[in-house]
Structure formats: C-alpha cells, structure tokens
Amino acid sequence: MRVVVRLIGLVLILQGLIACGSEEILDSADPANLQVELNIADDGSGKVEILATADNTVEYEFRLGNNPEPEERNTTGLFEYTFEISGNYEVEVRAVGASGRYLRSVIMFTIELASDNVTVDQGYTTPMHYDGWNLLWNDEFEGNAVNSDYWVFETGDGCPNLCGWGNNEWQYYRSQNAWVEDGVLTIEARRESVGNRNYTSARMKTQGKKSFQYGRIDIRALLPKGQGIWPALWMLGENITSVGWPACGEIDIMEMIGGSGRENQVHGTVHWDLDGQHVQAGGSYTLSSGTFADEYHVFSIIWNENLIRWFVNDIQYYQIDISPNHMTEFHEEHFFLFNVAVGGNWPGYPDATTVFPQQMKVDYIRVFQLADQ
Known part of the structure; x- marks a missing residue:
C-alpha cells in the first residue's frame, strides 16, 4: 500500500487556545504542549492510529473531516480507526483543559487500500x-x-x-x-x-x-x-x-x-x-x-x-x-x-x-x- 501523509506544519498545527472569547492562556487549567503522532498500517488495511499528548488536559476529542461532532472522546489520547474506502482524509485532534479551552491539531493524509490493485x-x-x-x-x-x-x-x-x-x-x-x-x-x-x-x-x-x-x-x-x-x-x-x-x-x-x-x-x-x-x-x-x-x-x-x-x-x-x-x-x-x-x-x-x-x-x-x- 502506498501511504501519503501530509501534516499542516510539522507534526501539528497549533492555532492558539480557542474559547468563546478567544482569551489568552490564564492559568494551569488551560492545556499546553499538544503533540500528535500518526501511524498508518502498511498492510493496506486502512487502519490508522493517532496518539495525542498534552499537559493540563482532561479530555481528547477526535473529529473526522468536517463533522462537527467528535467521532470519539477519551482521556487516553489514543484514537484507532479503520478507513474502508481509499481517499484523502482529515482528522482534527483537540486537547481540552479543565477551563474548557482547547488546543487543536489538524492532520491530513491519504489512504490507499491494498484491494485497489x-x-x-x-x-x-x-x-x-x-x-x-x-x-x-x-x-x-x-x-x-x-x-x-x-x-x-x-x-x-x-x-x-x-x-x-x-x-x-x-x-x-x-x-x-x-x-x-x-x-x-x-x-x-x-x-x-x-x-x-x-x-x-x-x-x-x-x-x-x-x-x-x-x-x-x-x-x-x-x-x-x-x-x-x-x-x-x-x-x-x-x-x-x-x-x-x-x-x-x-x-x-x-x-x-x-x-x-x-x-x-x-x-x-x-x-x-x-x-x-x-x-x-x-x-x-x-x-x-x-x-x-x-x-x-x-x-x-x-x-x-x-x-x-x-x-x-x-x-x-x-x-x-x-x-x-x-x-x-x-x-x-x-x-x-x-x-x-x-x-x-x-x-x-x-x-x-x-x-x-x-x-x-x-x-x-x-x-x-x-x-x-
């Protein structure tokens, strides 16, 4: 399987802390230092694993494409998903702090399934x-x-x-x-x-x-x-x-x-x-x-x-x-x-x-x- 991975920025895109009023970081209840790692299985199965880590985080959210609702919420930062159709995909990762503010990383990549040949x-x-x-x-x-x-x-x-x-x-x-x-x-x-x-x-x-x-x-x-x-x-x-x-x-x-x-x-x-x-x-x-x-x-x-x-x-x-x-x-x-x-x-x-x-x-x-x- 040929896998093409394109990240916005280096490993993550950090667009600052986002909240209702777009306030700056105020206290330790705000998340910090978000990092995201992406792993795509090389067997053509379409399986993707995303691991997010951040300081001061109470929850991680993972959104597929333009879907406004998270595909998954968890506290581990580990998201596993299998794509059944070859295509270009986008996953948005959010690290949410106790303050309700969050950091965001957007990952773009291409999946080609082995069955395509x-x-x-x-x-x-x-x-x-x-x-x-x-x-x-x-x-x-x-x-x-x-x-x-x-x-x-x-x-x-x-x-x-x-x-x-x-x-x-x-x-x-x-x-x-x-x-x-x-x-x-x-x-x-x-x-x-x-x-x-x-x-x-x-x-x-x-x-x-x-x-x-x-x-x-x-x-x-x-x-x-x-x-x-x-x-x-x-x-x-x-x-x-x-x-x-x-x-x-x-x-x-x-x-x-x-x-x-x-x-x-x-x-x-x-x-x-x-x-x-x-x-x-x-x-x-x-x-x-x-x-x-x-x-x-x-x-x-x-x-x-x-x-x-x-x-x-x-x-x-x-x-x-x-x-x-x-x-x-x-x-x-x-x-x-x-x-x-x-x-x-x-x-x-x-x-x-x-x-x-x-x-x-x-x-x-x-x-x-x-x-x-």
Whole structure:
C-alpha cells in the first residue's frame, strides 16, 4: 500500500487556545504542549492510529473531516480507526483543559487500500461466441494505442454550446487521458488545471465509425470510485446531429455514481422524446458484497425490436418494452461512448475523500447479432 501523509506544519498545527472569547492562556487549567503522532498500517488495511499528548488536559476529542461532532472522546489520547474506502482524509485532534479551552491539531493524509490493485484476470468474463449469434464487431484493445478506425475523442468542457456537458460537470476532456496497454483501455480522471477546469478526463465515441441497431452488447470493465466520480458506458442515436437530444435516443448500458457507499450499484437507463418532452426509464443493480472497483464485471444489453434488457454478469435486472409508437428512437442505429465525468448534478462533486487519479479500465467491447438477422 502506498501511504501519503501530509501534516499542516510539522507534526501539528497549533492555532492558539480557542474559547468563546478567544482569551489568552490564564492559568494551569488551560492545556499546553499538544503533540500528535500518526501511524498508518502498511498492510493496506486502512487502519490508522493517532496518539495525542498534552499537559493540563482532561479530555481528547477526535473529529473526522468536517463533522462537527467528535467521532470519539477519551482521556487516553489514543484514537484507532479503520478507513474502508481509499481517499484523502482529515482528522482534527483537540486537547481540552479543565477551563474548557482547547488546543487543536489538524492532520491530513491519504489512504490507499491494498484491494485497489486489481488485475485483468480478476472478475467475471463472457465468451467470444454464443450459439445462434454472430460476432459483428469487437475491440479487445490490443496494441499500444486507441484504434482511430473505431474511436474519436471529444475534447474540452462542452462550452460554449453545452458547458459542463449539460450536467454541470467539472472536467476538461482530453485524448491524453486515455490509453491502451496490456490489452486494456484506461480512461483516467485527474486533478489538474486545464482550460479553466481543475480536473481532466477522457470521453471517446464511435460516432461516424461504428453504429448498430439491435444485438447483444458485452462490455467488460473495472470501475473507478470516489465521491463525484461518474463513469459511463452508453450509446446515442447516430442521427443526433440532425434531430438533437433526446429525440435521437440514449441507451445507458452502465452508469455508476461514486461516493457515500454508492460504488456497489450501477444503473441502466433509456432517454427519449415524448411530445417534445424528455422522458427516461431505467433500473439499477446492487452487488451483494463489495464494489464495482474490486474486480472486473461485464455490463450487457440485449436489444431487439421489442425489448431492451440489461444485465450484470449475465444476471438480468431491468427491461423495457420499446414497441410503442412513441419510442421510435430505439429502432435506429446508435453509436458508443465511454467516459469518466468528474462531478455533476447527479453524483455531486469531489470532496476531501476523493482520491485522484481515478481510472476506468475496459477489457473489451463486443457486439453480436442474431444469426438469422
């Protein structure tokens, strides 16, 4: 496990004695000489031990992040805590004297759990061939570059016509944030300033190169995590340039919004136009244990003239009837988009717990059509 520890000041930040009137030290009932030691377990378990010592102290308080209430109060000065998610964390330590005044130390550090190192052979996989189906197109992400015969990149922040990409997102898309190596496509979201944005990522699509109507689609991917992180594997109607959105139709094969324990759930959704209004429908799938960052999963749809069905690891979790006359969007060809957004109306925005960089890795995308079509 790589551990990064950053303390404000040297070992502690001492901001003077704080009380209702911010009086100076008056007597021996005031605490003094606060020292804080931090120890992070090197086994990738996420366990942290903080030891605080101070003179004239009757109680120690330990606060996590911006929580106004202490996670723990004690008289020993020893605080032990296990972080279950990798991230940047802040712990405030207070040494409280009999006078009610206190000294404060703020410690900032980064935790990366050992379970974060996932290899491509971990997780669920699907076959290259199915009985009754023909493999129509696939990208196994071989070689050392994104295949320009299949993919093009969208760049920028969506401005001036669609600033924030229609969702108040914070990232600036660049082709430099995506690469192919060891048979895997990686899309990386970073905390860096480009084009008046403080985050970068990548968004790639097959528009004008590969589009499809109906079939089975399998995408094997490892998802990122963290508050404000929003990976998506999705499709838009090829006619978007002439009819616009949502009249072109949108099929979200997989979306996940990170943070607050939401990394164990993915969503499948369709968007379309109904009498000039945007409407949508969809479902979600929740893992029985772990998160989608723990290992690779296969996100699939089976799409025909009557239904679209969504699957995770061959388990169906949602379907929608697309035969009504008001859903003609889903009987036209659609192209693929892969991206990792940072922030937005739906996921919310990165906070102190969000670790960067974050990566979505894709092992393959495969499109099958029924043999009799």
